[in-house]
Amino acid sequence: MAIRLRIGTRKSAMALVQTEQIARQLAAAVADIDVEIVKFETTGDIDQTSKLLQHGGKGGAFVAEIRDAVRAGKLHAAMHSLKDMPGNEDTPGLVIGATLSRESASDVLVLRPGISLEEFRRSRGKGFKIGTNAVRRAAYARRLFPEVEVIHFRGAADTRMRKLDQKQKQRLPGGGETGPADALIMARSGLERVRLAGRIAYEFSRAEMLPAVGQGIVAVECAIDDWQTRGILACIDDLETHRCADAEREVLWVLNGHCNSPIAGYSSIDGAQMSLTASVLDEAGLMFIEASGRGPADRPRELGRAVALELLAKGASDIIERSRPR
Incomplete structure (x- = not known):
């Protein structure tokens, strides 16, 4: 009997390409799986005029409705561009079950x-x-x-x-x-x-323009207690990419950044070591703080935390607070 997996995604051309890539990888990795792609027209897709801040940032505009469907049991999983997923807040009941191999972050x-x-x-x-x-x-x-x-x-x-x-x-x-x-x-x-x-x-080189946290990474999110789906998604999870995602998103968590905060971060792995660079800017581009670190690749969150704490020591919180909506 085939295993049925319903994956939610935005209706945009790019989102569908990403979700179809997930479906192909699952078909190659899991025998007798039937992947159904469920298309959503999110708030951010319908309203292409307003600033995303009005909808709660990218999370509210592109992610919230699909996440709600996973929580309600209408979907087994949801596809997101990782850079659209808020990293400064809890996601009760959900977990990233897989990240595909990172594409260009430039x-x-x-x-x-x-x-x-x-x-x-x-x-x-x-x-x-x-x-x-x-x-x-x-x-x-x-x-x-x-x-x-x-x-x-x-x-x-x-x-x-x-x-x-x-x-x-x-x-x-x-x-x-x-x-x-x-x-x-x-x-x-x-x-x-x-x-x-x-x-x-x-x-742009990374020295000129550091990417958004998670840029180039496709993430698949599912319910934290749905062990069958988590087991299926683990078959396509790219461990190196997942570790980089954890390190970069830890920076967002520690900084408590928001959708109006110009925060950037990029990590890479070389053997057993991981490198991470992150930055915080003001909207005018006049104030700029950057920090870098290196550590064991199997402890990504610790590296992310260390780099974020260095940014805070250099004054990042003041820049972030000034950009926070009033």
Whole structure:
């Protein structure tokens, strides 16, 4: 008798590609499994104008409804981009049962057709509008290109690309418009998933723009007491990626960051050792704190905690509090 597994996901093209990847890996790893993909149109997908803060950040906009369905027993599991999952709060009754092998965590610059990278570099961003909805990317963009104008820009990866190419203006929360954008900052992994990587004009190094915590990682969440599902998901769990996720998310937990906090973090494993770098910026990109550490790969949370405590010792809490919504 086949094992049936219902996995919830957003309806966006990128989310479906990620969930189909999970289904393929499960089919290859588990005999007689029948994976049903259940599509959700989340609050963040329906409202592509408001700032995500209005919906409780990415967690409220993209994750909450699918999580509720898992808790209610309507789904066995849920697919999330790990960077969309809040890391500064408890998730009662749920656990990450698997993380797929990490894809690229890099951020990239995409330019509107007719604009060259050389032209952008010569201007140092002056006179250009860069679109992003991520406060971290906006902060780094202002740090790298002090004269650039960063504008609010939302939508799925393919939607944002269409708006860029068609010189569409972006509606602003509360009314009015901004744009059109001349360039976008996006995740390389997202563009690769929707087959638009050919549009990448420049890939930022981690020294230039540290990724979001969990960027490039696909996570599968399930009920903490659903041992059958946890056992199934363990068959596709990538241990190295899972350890990196634990280290990076520990930084968010210790810092008590929120959806309006420009916090970044990236870890990697080399043999038995793990390295982690994390940073906190203000939204203007003027204040910048960074910390790095190294430790045993099998103790990721301890490394994450040590790096986060170093950030706090350098004044990170003041930056985070100033960015907290009033």
